[in-house]
Amino acid sequence: MSQQRPTRRRFLALSSATGIAGMAGCADRLESATDRSDDDSPEVPETESTTAAALADGVPPLETEYDSRERYRQPGSSFDDFSDLDDWTVVQGSGEADEDVVFDGDQSFKLTSDSSENIVAERPLGGEDLRETDLSFAIRTTTPQNLTVNLRLVDQFGSETVYSLREITYRAPDVGWFRSSPGVFQQSEYEPALDALDRLEIQVLHSMTEAEVWIDDLRTHDRPDQGYVMLSWDDGFRDYYETASPLHDEYGFRTVQAPVPQWTEQGRDGIMSTSELLDRQDEGDQIVVHGTHDPIHQYDDENVEPRLRQDKRWYIQNGFEGADYIVYPHNSYDRTSLEYTTDYHYCGGFNQAGTVNTTNVYGFDPLALPRTIGHDLDISKRCVDLAAAHNQCTILNFHTFDADNTMAEDEYADLLKHIDDADIEVITFDDLWELRTDQHY
Numbered sequence: 001m002s003q004q005r006p007t008r009r010r011f012l013a014l015s016s017a018t019g020i021a022g023m024a025g026c027a028d029r030l031e032s033a034t035d036r037s038d039d040d041s042p043e044v045p046e047t048e049s050t051t052a053a054a055l056a057d058g059v060p061p062l063e064t065e066y067d068s069r070e071r072y073r074q075p076g077s078s079f080d081d082f083s084d085l086d087d088w089t090v091v092q093g094s095g096e097a098d099e100d101v102v103f104d105g106d107q108s109f110k111l112t113s114d115s116s117e118n119i120v121a122e123r124p125l126g127g128e129d130l131r132e133t134d135l136s137f138a139i140r141t142t143t144p145q146n147l148t149v150n151l152r153l154v155d156q157f158g159s160e161t162v163y164s165l166r167e168i169t170y171r172a173p174d175v176g177w178f179r180s181s182p183g184v185f186q187q188s189e190y191e192p193a194l195d196a197l198d199r200l201e202i203q204v205l206h207s208m209t210e211a212e213v214w215i216d217d218l219r220t221h222d223r224p225d226q227g228y229v230m231l232s233w234d235d236g237f238r239d240y241y242e243t244a245s246p247l248h249d250e251y252g253f254r255t256v257q258a259p260v261p262q263w264t265e266q267g268r269d270g271i272m273s274t275s276e277l278l279d280r281q282d283e284g285d286q287i288v289v290h291g292t293h294d295p296i297h298q299y300d301d302e303n304v305e306p307r308l309r310q311d312k313r314w315y316i317q318n319g320f321e322g323a324d325y326i327v328y329p330h331n332s333y334d335r336t337s338l339e340y341t342t343d344y345h346y347c348g349g350f351n352q353a354g355t356v357n358t359t360n361v362y363g364f365d366p367l368a369l370p371r372t373i374g375h376d377l378d379i380s381k382r383c384v385d386l387a388a389a390h391n392q393c394t395i396l397n398f399h400t401f402d403a404d405n406t407m408a409e410d411e412y413a414d415l416l417k418h419i420d421d422a423d424i425e426v427i428t429f430d431d432l433w434e435l436r437t438d439q440h441y
Helices: 238-251 261-266 274-282 301-317 335-341 377-390 409-421 429-438
Strands: 077-080 089-092 094-098 108-113 119-124 133-141 147-155 160-165 178-180 184-187 197-206 211-222 227-235 256-259 286-289 322-327 347-353 369-373 393-398 424-426
Touching (some): 133 147, 227 238, 286 429
Parallel strands (some): 227 393, 256 286, 322 347
Antiparallel strands (some): 133 211, 147 197
């Protein structure tokens, strides 16, 4: 289905909300900066407009109007706040209540393994109807490397649906909470009866000598009416301009490009110029912040904020309307960088994996989205198919066709044809952010 979408950002009024302080936490207790009901999402002040900031037409201001992670930290409805663990059984590994490290409420569920053994905890589900429902949870881990977290729903007949966060690139040791709303990774041949469920499992899969994870604030969300795919290109290679973009234009697909300012300013060989980036913006693509091409978690704390400010200023000065969104170089971020990032950006990421790593659209952390490396045609097609089948979003990442992390040009053309034939919509950050925030207005 060819998609002829507007070639400029939608004209929506900026909200007039004042800034909200981010969650800084403290040394002894990592908890919510504010107290809220577990059953309802935070209400938006009556003085606001009916749309989220970042969706206005034109180049955005340098600073954000509010902390998006704080404002939208508890979407949907509470399903389990882990205040009572009597229903939970730890089948593998260890688990206990933790009153010192919490996302919200009085305690979280701490899961550990002191060996290479995976962790599995389960609770019975009796009478719950999770049809047309997605899930999200708050997660914190001191061992983010080589870690997968699954929510596994099993019905009374043994069929399963597995929602999976395949990889976490939150960098230790400066770790904190983020929300994940993973999409379906796999499902039984016989589709499970989500109105006749037997149990819910939390699985922590890892290949390390130990694993330590906290889970809190499990929530439910309505499922959207369709699936989505975002084609996200990094670093501003001319391959995008000369080869990929003409293919996109054949189908009317709008895509995302995250260039590196220094490379563009230097006129580095094989890198798009500012005028070429603006040309693609005029055609409907979204140019978003990538910034200084170094892992931000390696910066000293006092240098993080100046870097974020300087990076965004370059995009604003050059007229790029997608500057409210960010792609972390090397998928690097930590607690300190997130606290400062909310001052300049509303949405971005990523927790990146080499396999299917999708998200639901109503419950993700605004600044910790997942995405999949677009190096393999079959994996990318599977991402698209799962997103279409389960009404979730897949974000596929590419760089340049001669790189190992990007499929070949002919395979990419095949992928675009597959997307065009699928029951799925190609979107940009604007579209995803509108989906994520509309429920709050």
